[in-house]
Amino acid sequence: MLSPHVPPSPAAAPHLSATGLACRRGNRLLFKGLAFEVAGGEIVWLRGRNGRGKTSLLRLAAGLARPEDGEILRDGVAASTSAVDRRFVFIGHANALKDDLSATESLQFLLRLHGRPCSAAAVQSALDRMGLQGRRTAAVRTLSQGQRRRVALARLAVEDEPSLWILDEPYDALDADGIERLNDLLLAHAARGGSVLLTSHLELDTVRLRPREIDLDRCA
Amino acid sequence: MLSPHVPPSPAAAPHLSATGLACRRGNRLLFKGLAFEVAGGEIVWLRGRNGRGKTSLLRLAAGLARPEDGEILRDGVAASTSAVDRRFVFIGHANALKDDLSATESLQFLLRLHGRPCSAAAVQSALDRMGLQGRRTAAVRTLSQGQRRRVALARLAVEDEPSLWILDEPYDALDADGIERLNDLLLAHAARGGSVLLTSHLELDTVRLRPREIDLDRCA
Amino acid sequence: MTERFRWFTFAAPARFHALAGRLIPWLWAAAAPLAAAGLYMGFFVAPTDAQQGESYRIIFIHVPAAWMSMVIYLAMAFWAAVGWMFNARMAFMLAHALAPTGALFTFLALWTGALWGKPAWGTWWVWDARLTSELILLFLYLGYIALVAAIDDVRRGDRAGALLAIVGAVNIPIIYFSVRWWNTLHQGATITMTAAPKMATTMLTAMLLMTFAFWAYTFAVVFMRARALVLERESHADWVRDLATRSRTREEQS
Amino acid sequence: MRDLFLAVYLRDLRLALRRRVETLMPVAFFVVTASLFPLGVGPEPQVLRQLAPGLAWVCALLAAMLSVSQLFASDFADGSLEQMLLTGRSAVVIAAAKSAAHWTLSGLPLIAAAPLLGLLFDVHRDALGALLVSLLLGTPVLSLLGAVGAALTLGLRSAGVLLLLLVLPLTIPALIFGTGAVAAVDAGLSPGGHFSILGALLILTALTAPVATAAALRISLE
Amino acid sequence: MRDLFLAVYLRDLRLALRRRVETLMPVAFFVVTASLFPLGVGPEPQVLRQLAPGLAWVCALLAAMLSVSQLFASDFADGSLEQMLLTGRSAVVIAAAKSAAHWTLSGLPLIAAAPLLGLLFDVHRDALGALLVSLLLGTPVLSLLGAVGAALTLGLRSAGVLLLLLVLPLTIPALIFGTGAVAAVDAGLSPGGHFSILGALLILTALTAPVATAAALRISLE
Ligand code: HEM
Ligand SMILES: Nc1ncnc2c1ncn2[C@@H]1O[C@H](COP(=O)(O)OP(=O)(O)OP(=O)(O)O)[C@@H](O)[C@H]1O
Numbered sequence A, B: 001m002l003s004p005h006v007p008p009s010p011a012a013a014p015h016l017s018a019t020g021l022a023c024r025r026g027n028r029l030l031f032k033g034l035a036f037e038v039a040g041g042e043i044v045w046l047r048g049r050n051g052r053g054k055t056s057l058l059r060l061a062a063g064l065a066r067p068e069d070g071e072i073l074r075d076g077v078a079a080s081t082s083a084v085d086r087r088f089v090f091i092g093h094a095n096a097l098k099d100d101l102s103a104t105e106s107l108q109f110l111l112r113l114h115g116r117p118c119s120a121a122a123v124q125s126a127l128d129r130m131g132l133q134g135r136r137t138a139a140v141r142t143l144s145q146g147q148r149r150r151v152a153l154a155r156l157a158v159e160d161e162p163s164l165w166i167l168d169e170p171y172d173a174l175d176a177d178g179i180e181r182l183n184d185l186l187l188a189h190a191a192r193g194g195s196v197l198l199t200s201h202l203e204l205d206t207v208r209l210r211p212r213e214i215d216l217d218r219c220a
Numbered sequence C: 001m002t003e004r005f006r007w008f009t010f011a012a013p014a015r016f017h018a019l020a021g022r023l024i025p026w027l028w029a030a031a032a033p034l035a036a037a038g039l040y041m042g043f044f045v046a047p048t049d050a051q052q053g054e055s056y057r058i059i060f061i062h063v064p065a066a067w068m069s070m071v072i073y074l075a076m077a078f079w080a081a082v083g084w085m086f087n088a089r090m091a092f093m094l095a096h097a098l099a100p101t102g103a104l105f106t107f108l109a110l111w112t113g114a115l116w117g118k119p120a121w122g123t124w125w126v127w128d129a130r131l132t133s134e135l136i137l138l139f140l141y142l143g144y145i146a147l148v149a150a151i152d153d154v155r156r157g158d159r160a161g162a163l164l165a166i167v168g169a170v171n172i173p174i175i176y177f178s179v180r181w182w183n184t185l186h187q188g189a190t191i192t193m194t195a196a197p198k199m200a201t202t203m204l205t206a207m208l209l210m211t212f213a214f215w216a217y218t219f220a221v222v223f224m225r226a227r228a229l230v231l232e233r234e235s236h237a238d239w240v241r242d243l244a245t246r247s248r249t250r251e252e253q254s
Numbered sequence D, E: 001m002r003d004l005f006l007a008v009y010l011r012d013l014r015l016a017l018r019r020r021v022e023t024l025m026p027v028a029f030f031v032v033t034a035s036l037f038p039l040g041v042g043p044e045p046q047v048l049r050q051l052a053p054g055l056a057w058v059c060a061l062l063a064a065m066l067s068v069s070q071l072f073a074s075d076f077a078d079g080s081l082e083q084m085l086l087t088g089r090s091a092v093v094i095a096a097a098k099s100a101a102h103w104t105l106s107g108l109p110l111i112a113a114a115p116l117l118g119l120l121f122d123v124h125r126d127a128l129g130a131l132l133v134s135l136l137l138g139t140p141v142l143s144l145l146g147a148v149g150a151a152l153t154l155g156l157r158s159a160g161v162l163l164l165l166l167v168l169p170l171t172i173p174a175l176i177f178g179t180g181a182v183a184a185v186d187a188g189l190s191p192g193g194h195f196s197i198l199g200a201l202l203i204l205t206a207l208t209a210p211v212a213t214a215a216a217l218r219i220s221l222e
């Protein structure tokens, strides 16, 4: 219905584009006719009140669920196509860490899984960039909430391609220092032409990040 | 070592008082010699960076763990004494809701467990006060993160005694409306002489709540 | 209460460490000759059994080992209970130190019993009540050891293990009285407090010698293990650090 | 006290009923194991009839051990258990309620399914009766002891095996007297002695196990 | 491909080894069940010897079904499974790696423990050999089929029973030919025919089951 201020379309296809998108959970239609684009170099802040459908939308974008109607393309291909060539990163509300593994091992597995560099040095520097120097070898079960979130986000520190990042409440449980570190990663990513689609109930640092907002409460 | 500005002691015993408190997790001493008090009518904001020991401290206060050293008294009795007469409320990071039950049933069970009024009307009005009118009968598994947090916090809406509330990251996953509703509950509680000890990485509404801060990074 | 509490909690480990250190050489010195004498009497002096021939001689290991397996469990449960009631670290360490030796003797009793079973009953194993309950005892020891080992947090491990040890103590009377409660293959008591012993004096002497040897061995090994535990757990305490510096200077002097 | 017991007990039943089919699990397990046996062992009725009571008891034991390991797991993971111990009311009551719910959901259906075994394996009337009574007296013991083990091993890395290792040995007496009762009937004797020992076992565990469970829960949550 | 397989497979092994004692679970289950049986059934060696191969196979089946139900559960709960399906690389490889890890952790130790059965139940040398070969060929089939069921029932409320109902019927051929091989040896015949059928079953499931598992995982996550 309404496509919030679409940016001037860049040369390449946008990282994410949705048209006429509708999503149903159970028997409730969360939204319909939603259209938006996320282009390279953009940080897009998906807003909406509790239960509005932000998480559901992110899962559509990641291809973990199929839309009720309309289509959502990632790098020009339907998001739910399983054979995707172009890389992207999805970090959901769950941290995907294993209680019994150490922070290093957990992160290393995730990187190997996604075919990213996973040498000990790469993992170590990623953890360091999220400020986890002291707890690298601690079992995940002994980490505090915020430390776990940091380990999950450390995946972003090894990324070096201008790809799409889809982040569900990444600031959750982070302290001021953690927020700062995440912002650094986001800005570096945008600077290399990558794009970010994230949700957050916390006010973003609009001065540094200059995010474009999509407010589900107002559209659809 | 350092007791952050202790308030003028009220007539009754303080709701919470710690002296020489030390806490160990694994083989790391998180803090020692910590002393503080929480008196009736106060809202105390426990701060500290990720992994500083806030959650651990709240668990000591609730009596779920024993201190390594020193003592922590709740209403004048050692916090870990299991037979506590005076009521208090602890809401941890986990919501203590059951995926398969509805919001109403989950809340009702928690209220019954703690011997609070749990008539259908009481539960309904509590859920309404957290803005969950439309989702009362939905199974918890179908609720969004923020909606779940609201159900867990709705417990506070039935409390009517000037007791101690211990809340670990209560604002987690809440949107602006949810934060406002929680703040209303906290203020009403403080007004009736109750006290609140909470952690939050989100900046509190200091104008309305006027919280006293205890910063673990600075003391101990 | 507070006095006792303090003794158990703080004084005991240091004093125990010193006292046990002095006793251990004597205990070893007692265990070795007692065992030698007992084995000699059992295998060379005691007469051949009329019915079972030579195979019965396994009794000199089997019966003392079976006794020890039960006594050690009771001691373990006792110290666990003391530790629980008075929050005494030393008591937990003693319980912990007793378990492996108890498991060893239980295994020994089972093994020698099975070896004996082949000539006596024609089979290694039957599911009779005493044999089963002795097997349960082995499981209890192993369960205790595994449980304590599985818990990273020392305090939680101590208390959880103690609970198990106390609950498992019901098994001991079952083992002991099983031959009386069920009529089974296994032999009833031959040595009782009330009746006169039915066996030859040499056999009895040999058995008692072995029993004393096992007792001395148990004390020695358990003390050694407990001392190691004390040092490990109290490594941050002043007296352990003193001890370390003293032994280091002694090494340097020599 | 009573309302606390009922609150916890009824909630567990309700949770189980929400998963309708899941409540059939113990019965399914029982029937499947019992019907796999003739496949594996061969169909001679004489052998099978002799096997039946032992089979029923072993199934009951395994079904109890396997389901009890999850007794506190989900409450632990989602924070409910913490809340239960924070009521300031007796944790023993809560432990008893959880054990009772476990028995209602795993022991009772199994007893209800046992007559089926009579059909499948052609067990005599009297023996079947003795089997039912022995299960009725014995399965609560399994739930009560299982709860202690589950509480002790809560959140540990090797909870599964530890539970087996800790609890199974303790349940062997129930197994022995349970099958003993049936064997007595088969031999034309009275099973009364066995029943009274089972009853004594039940009373003993009912009095002590919930206390131990409550203590273990406190230790595990610390 | 290979590195993806290895990454998932080795991680599962490492996770299991972290829970040291837990890796003994299938063996413990096996030994416990096997040693409970004589208690329940009575100690006559003749009956027991006859029971042994069937018992081994039923234990293998139950151990596989019970452990496979948790194959994807923890990865599902903590979001790892989502991440695995998002690699853009073949989900079939991941499914195969998870099945292989399951077999290594539940099938293999069981085979290693089977000779113990020989001791406890006094099974003949040759029969024991046939039993081992049949288990070696048969248990991977159980893990592969179990994974399909686990993926299909992932996150469902009644996963446990559904899994039993869906998968057990499919595994019955393996059970029949497995025990058949031992029976053949006992009767003085060659078990070759049974082994080749088991081998064919193994190849068939190895080719198809991971594909089905991958598809089922996608459906379950949606
Ligand atoms: C694995 C098999 C066996 C186990 C677990 C076992 C266990 C025990 C135990 C626990 C005791 C000490 C009980 C007490 O002091 O009252 C004991 C004592 C004894 N056992 Fe065994 N036993 C086994 C096999 C045998 C066999 C095969 C024989 C001989 C035929 C035997 C003969 C005795 C005798 C004579 C005693 C001494 C009883 C007494 O003086 O009180 N045991 N056994
Ligand atoms: N499986 C389901 N069945 C039915 N309804 C569902 C299901 N999952 C989610 N919902 C509903 O869909 C809506 C959107 O959920 P979603 O998690 O996308 O919200 P959200 O915008 O991320 O909210 P929050 O800010 O609280 O995280 C909610 O109202 C929720 O109740």
Ligand SMILES: Nc1ncnc2c1ncn2[C@@H]1O[C@H](COP(=O)(O)OP(=O)(O)OP(=O)(O)O)[C@@H](O)[C@H]1O
Pocket: A135, A138, A141, A142, A143, A144, A145, A146, A147, A173, A175, B025, B026, B027, B028, B030, B048, B049, B050, B051, B052, B053, B054, B055, B056, B057
């Ligand atoms: N079981 C444990 N064993 C060892 N260390 C632990 C254990 N649990 C927590 N810790 C450590 O204790 C410290 C304090 O944890 P806690 O959860 O109290 O922190 P927190 O202040 O609540 O942090 P956050 O803001 O991230 O929630 C952390 O560094 C954590 O790694």
Ligand SMILES: [Mg+2]
Pocket: A054, A055, A056, A168, B144, B145, B146
């Ligand atoms: Mg959300």
Ligand SMILES: [Mg+2]
Pocket: A144, A145, A146, B054, B055, B056, B168
């Ligand atoms: Mg915290």
